[in-house]
Amino acid sequence: MTETKVASYLDLLEPIASGIIADNAIDVDQNGTYPRAAIEALGKAGLLGLISSTEVGGMGEGHRAAALVVERIARECATTGMVICMHYAATAVIEAHGSREVREAIAAGKHLSTLAFSEAGSRSHFWAPVSTATQYNGGAHLDAMKSWATGAGQVDSYVWSSKPMTAEGASTIWLVPAKADGLSVVAPFNGLGMRGNYSSPVKAEGVYIENAAMLGADGGGxxxxxxxxxxxxxxxxxxxxxxxxxxxxxxxxxxxxxxxxxxxxxxxxxxxxxxxxxxxxxxxxxxxxxxxxxxxxxxxxxxxxxxxxxxxxxxxxxxxxxxxxxxxxxxxxxxxxxxxxxxxxxxxxxxxxxxxxxxxxxxxxxxxxxxxxxxxxx
Ligand SMILES: Cc1cc2nc3c(=O)[nH]c(=O)nc-3n(C[C@H](O)[C@H](O)[C@H](O)COP(=O)(O)OP(=O)(O)OC[C@H]3O[C@@H](n4cnc5c(N)ncnc54)[C@H](O)[C@@H]3O)c2cc1C
CATH class of the missing domain: 1.20.140.10 (Butyryl-CoA Dehydrogenase, subunit A, domain 3)
Incomplete structure (x- = not known):
């Protein structure tokens, strides 16, 4: 990684961070506004695809770049930093195991994702989901009470954990489209801080998902x-x-x-x-x-x-x-x-x-x- 590359993504970010993100930080905090305008600006600048491979049109960066970008954003607005943190964490999984179509959409700034790991049943022990994926008609039915998902109802997809469908292991990961039937955001987010991050509970009731939506192997979560x-x-x-x-x-x-x-x-x-x-x-x-x-x-x-x-x-x-x-x-x-x-x-x-x-x-x-x-x- 060269100094020039560091400069290029931080240079792209700077006017957005000191502009729209800084300008909207008070509204995001006081009114719990989702930082949609900032996300759109980051998408247009190619920064939603920061860690997407160059092969799908992304910037091909990694851990260091993701953290430096998130830090610069969080200096102005921690909520926006958290939304982007969750998007990059989800993107890393999609890059490793997702479809080319979704990877390209992320790189093009047209797809925002997040993690939906935490559950009402296993609380902060995200490595042990109690929600289920039941084999159904060549795919699976997901049933879950997710307790927190940043950007709930605002993102395009959730990188989602469940118990394995049939395999041994602690969990299986899925890419669940936010518009899937049977998925609902249970309550608005009203937190002490990170006020605009929309980290609401999300319920899945018999959400049908194709096997192709599995990220990695059954039981490999x-x-x-x-x-x-x-x-x-x-x-x-x-x-x-x-x-x-x-x-x-x-x-x-x-x-x-x-x-x-x-x-x-x-x-x-x-x-x-x-x-x-x-x-x-x-x-x-x-x-x-x-x-x-x-x-x-x-x-x-x-x-x-x-x-x-x-x-x-x-x-x-x-x-x-x-x-x-x-x-x-x-x-x-x-x-x-x-x-x-x-x-x-x-x-x-x-x-x-x-x-x-x-x-x-x-x-x-x-x-x-x-x-x-x-x-x-x-
Ligand atoms: C702003 C925000 C955004 C979030 N976004 C997401 C998201 O996008 N996706 C997602 O999946 N989750 C998200 N979460 C959820 C988060 O990751 C945790 O799962 C959640 O905050 C845990 O709260 P709880 O009350 O369920 O914790 P509990 O599990 O009830 O923990 C209560 C206390 O017990 C302690 N404790 C628990 N286990 C141990 C242990 N083994 N050893 C010692 N102490 C322990 C904890 O440290 C804590 O102090 C978000 C949370 C916040 C605050």
Whole structure:
């Protein structure tokens, strides 16, 4: 990967990020608006096909590019960053196992996808779906209560997990068209943060799907989740957290410099305590960036600790983002408690990473097992 290539996708993104995504961020947050205009702009710029193969018209990029793009978007609007994170995570599976037709549509910016893994039955344990795929008329009937799917009712397809149809194994993955009969969005999304991400429950009642919609082998879902989805998702989710931290740190420093105590003739930044908090925010943000860059390198060079880094990065970034945005709220004071500084949006958005599966606490368990030489599952 050359410097020129890095420049080309980030250059394409920059006017969209600093334009439509930044302009719409408040509306997305305050009114829970789905970032449709941003998605259309990203599609027209070819960025929905960032990780699609050049063979189908995509940009042929990988983990590093996906995370850098998502981070730049999340600096302006974490909701839009999350929508694109889910689209790229789903695209990675479709690229590996999907039809050429859908792959071309994604590369052309005409198809948006997402993951529908989490279920009411197995909650954050996405690797163990309890929903079913029952053989029917040369295909399958899907029945499920999916608990969260970003972009529910807004996307073109769901990369969907179920129990295997007939094979052994924990799961099978399908590509389910959003317009399939029997599929319904159960309730509108009304969350603390990521307010426009439409992560609603989706119900499937006897949804008929052809066998050709199976992504990979029956029973092969676990390997796809861990081998294809996990690295992309972990890196991009961390990138959302990093974008949030960058935005909160920048806004906090600007507020501290510009806010005056007239009676003292000084600013907030003139107080050593305030400067020390801002220094901690900067250090924590830079530490996460360093770990993210090292995770790219570990994966790209096939380092033995690559998977450990992948597990670490989302936990590290997610938890650090909650600390950094907490400091932003403290430093910016009452002005932060209201919406005028803009950091309370980042504070709320940062809370999602901790509970998004694999949750931080599940990751601590996995990382602890890996470090102690124990099997991750079982
Ligand atoms: C903004 C947002 C967008 C989302 N988008 C999607 C999406 O597009 N697709 C999708 O499939 N899902 C999505 N999710 C769902 C997400 O991935 C989780 O499945 C969901 O947040 C888990 O919530 P829960 O209440 O079911 O968790 P629970 O499983 O009930 O967890 C409750 C608590 O128990 C802890 N816990 C659970 N297991 C363990 C363990 N093994 N060790 C230690 N602690 C544990 C958790 O860390 C958590 O603190 C999204 C979630 C959010 C917040």
């Amino acid at each position: 676990f390997d796809i989740m861990m081998g294809v989805v996990l690295p992309y998702f972990q890196l991009m989710n961390a990138a959302v957290s990093l974008g949030i931290m960058e935005a909160a740190t920048t806004k906090t420093a600007a507020h501290a410099g510009a806010t005056k105590y007239q009676h003292l003739g000084s600013s907030l930044a003139d107080m050593p305590t305030v400067r020390a908090y801002i220094a901690r925010m900067r250090i924590k943000t830079d530490m996460v960036r360093g770990l993210l860059l090292d995770t790219f390198t570990a994966l790209e060079s096939g380092r033995v600790d690559g998977m450990l880094r992948v597990l670490e990065i989302k936990a590290a970034a997610g938890e650090t983002a909650t600390e950094v945005t907490d400091l932003a709220m403290r430093v910016c004071g009452g002005a932060a408690f209201r919406k005028e500084v803009g950091v309370e949006r980042h504070f709320r958005d940062a809370r999602a990473a901790t509970v998004m599966a694999p949750t931080t606490d599940a990751l601590y368990d996995f990382i602890g097992k890996a470090v102690c030489g124990l099997p991750l599952f079982g």
